[in-house]
Amino acid sequence: MTAGTRRLPPGRVEEERFTILADGVPVPAWPGESIAAALLAGARSPAYFCGMGVCRECVVVVNGQAGVRACMTPAAPGMTVDTLPRRGSQA
Amino acid sequence: MKTADIAIVGAGPAGLAAAGEAVGHGLSVVLMDDNSQPGGQYFRQLPHQFHHVDRIRGGRAGRLFKVIDHPRLHYLPDCVVWNVPEAGVLAYAAGADSGRVRADAIVVAAGATDRPLPFPGWTLPGVVTAGGSQNMIKGQGVRPGEHVVVAGNGPLLLVAAMTLLNAGATVRALVEAAPFQKRARSRLMSLSRSPTLLAQALSWRLQLAAAGTSFLTGQAVIEAHGASALEAVSIAPIDHLGNVDRTHVTTLRADCLVVGNGLAPAVELTRLAGCAHHHDPLLGGWTPRRSADLETTVPGLYAVGDGAAIGGMELALAEGRTAVLAALLQRSASASLRRRRRNLARRLDRLNRFRAAVADIFAPPETFLGLITPATPVCRCENVTLAELEGSAAEGATGMVQQKSTTRLSMGRCQGRYCLATLADLVATRRGIGVADLDWPRIRPPARPVRLGDLLHEAVPPPALPEDPHLPRGS
Known part of the structure; x- marks a missing residue:
């Protein structure tokens, strides 16, 4: 598997690719990549808005710990990520 | 410590x-x-x-x-x-x-x-701030979308559009609310103090245009459409007073909408x-x-x-x-420190004049409130719509703090960063006063959310508390 169409060179080498489990689905990630970046590149349509740790829309539950900012937290091998139901309606 | x-x-x-x-x-x-x-x-x-x-x-x-x-x-x-x-x-x-x-x-x-402003559909996944788009590309090397519309007001939109183009995205349109062209001509003189920036802006516009980007000025995104993520964006003219012309709507397919109305x-x-x-x-x-x-x-x-x-x-x-x-x-007070301070003061003066010129070119419409429909969430975190705010105001909760306590607006995890300015505009317009004269909710610690467990690591002596009258004396 390649780095995927949304990922841009340079930076990622194939040997370092690992997997995180997002809502039960395996999603590839690379060292240094934020959880939000892995979800976005993995076509998971994550909540991602301000991208600088301020709006907290991207918060997820990581390995059972709540309130983790997906845009500021690097993915790690074997990490279990649970996204939250969106409170905002799609008005 | x-x-x-x-x-x-x-x-x-x-x-x-x-x-x-x-x-x-x-x-x-x-x-x-x-x-x-x-x-x-x-x-x-x-x-x-x-x-x-x-x-x-x-x-x-x-x-x-x-x-x-x-x-x-x-x-x-x-x-x-x-x-x-x-x-x-x-x-x-x-x-x-x-x-x-x-x-x-x-x-x-x-x-x-970023100061994104509410419009129908702005909470859909795929709608991101200009800063969010920049950081996903510059900080993560990930393109936030393939077919992108960039919309709002201010000079950062051009930067965001150019970064997206360089990242391989198709930038379908750059939608700027200010009637940019007219003002740009009238202010070119003042900007010419900074020829490098001007040349760069022109070069970026040319590159985007060559790649097929439409430059829509005096227009705004009136709705983002999609079931569970962004699929299309509707755009309409907006005049300097903020009136939206809903008879001339353009709809573009897009999987990413980058929004920003300044910072x-x-x-x-x-x-x-x-x-x-x-x-x-x-x-x-x-x-x-x-x-x-x-x-x-x-x-x-x-x-x-x-x-x-x-x-x-x-x-x-x-x-x-x-x-x-x-x-x-x-x-x-050494002479060399004073000299350096004076040189910096001159530089600050020059840059402050440049800021004023840029702000004039991108002078936004007087209000963007016309983009908010009754069902639009004004507060993203607590999902408080314009209709709920108007309902609470009709029942007498007319001040900012009253609107906050009756609807929970600004009480979510962004701590009001993305809704209080809009609430202020709504309340100020309703009451015919300036936003600076409103009862803005006061700020309390923590300035940003922190994990309680982190604070337990702080080596702070226990605070001096008054004696608890319910405990036996001396205990």
């Missing part, structure tokens, strides 16, 4: 410039930053784990970054400053290293956040510290009152860069240096 001559909040351009100036004059510095790498939003870099990446080393940015390794500087990355518990002290959360810093002078260079300074810490603020839309909204030394009304507390008043990277660098020099001059 850590101690230093100067404590700096924020390792973006302003904070790094302040730190460089301080260590250069022999001062000790504690530099705290919410990110894991220095640079802030402007100099955001790919993660250090990435390979074959050209790191910022040489040039002006490289010199700025060098301060991180200086022996007199203590750098605390992944660190959230959450309170100003007393004069000269900052409380910060950084996992097991959480604690407090006491310093002779504090420089707040906390940066800014707002992060004034939580200066507000918590008790500094006086005033409201100036030209500077991004609430901004601390500052002397020519950039000192706030709290002695020894300086506010610089976009975290105080929106002015861009160049101004941030000059402000960061100025604040440290001013603090130094209060201790000892």
Whole structure:
């Protein structure tokens, strides 16, 4: 598997690719990549808005710990990520 | 408690410039930053784990970054400053290293956040801020979408569009609410003081146009469509009063909509510290009152860069240096310090005039409230719609604080950063008064959410409490 169409060179080498489990689905990630970046590149349509740790829309539950900012937290091998139901309606 | 001559909040351009100036004059510095790498939003870099990446080393940015390794500087990355518990002290959360810093002078260079404004569909996944789009590309090497519309108001939209184009995205349209062309012509003279920036802006416009981007000026996104993620964007003309012409709607297919209406300074810490603020839309909204030394009304507390008043990277660098020099001059007034301070003052004047010219070109419509429909969430976190706010107002909750307590607007996890300015506009319009005269909710610690577990690591003595009358005496 390649780095995927949304990922841009340079930076990622194939040997370092690992997997995180997002809502039960395996999603590839690379060292240094934020959880939000892995979800976005993995076509998971994550909540991602301000991208600088301020709006907290991207918060997820990581390995059972709540309130983790997906845009500021690097993915790690074997990490279990649970996204939250969106409170905002799609008005 | 850590101690230093100067404590700096924020390792973006302003904070790094302040730190460089301080260590250069022999001062000790504690530099705290919410990110894991220095640079802030402007100099955001790919993660250090990435390979074959050209790191910022040489040039002006490289010199700025060098301060991180200086022996007199203590750098605390992944660190959230959450309170100003007393004069000269900052409380910060950084996992097991959480604690407090006491310093002779504090420089707040906390940066800014995007100011996106509500419209139907703005909570759909795929709608991101200009800063969010920039950071996903510059900081993560991931394209936020394939077919993108960039919309809002202000000079950052062009930067966001160009970054997307360079990242291989198709930028379908750049939708600017200001009637840009007319004003641009009338203000070209004042901008020509900065020919490099002007030439760059023109070159980017040409490159985007050549790649098929439509430049829609005097228009705004009136709705983002999609079932579970963004699928299309509707655009309509908006006049200088904010009236939307819904008879001329263009709809474009897009999987990403980048929105931005300028930036707002992060004034939580200066507000918590008790500094006086005033409201100036030209500077991004609430901004601390500052002397020519950039000192706030709290002695020894300086506010610089976009975290105080929106002015861009160049101004941030000059402000960061100025604040440290001013603090130094209060201790000892050497001729060389005075000379450097005077040179910086001239530079600040020039950059402030440039800021005024840019703000004039991008003067937005008087209001964007016409884009909000009754079903549009004004508060994203608590999902409070315009209809709910109007309902609560009709029942007598007419002030900002009353609207907040009856609807829960601004009580969610962004702490009101993305809704209070809109609520202020709504209430001010309804009551026919200025936003600065409203009852804005007061700010309380923590300035930003922190993990309680982090604070347990703080080595703070237990507070002196009054004797509990329910306990036996002497226990």
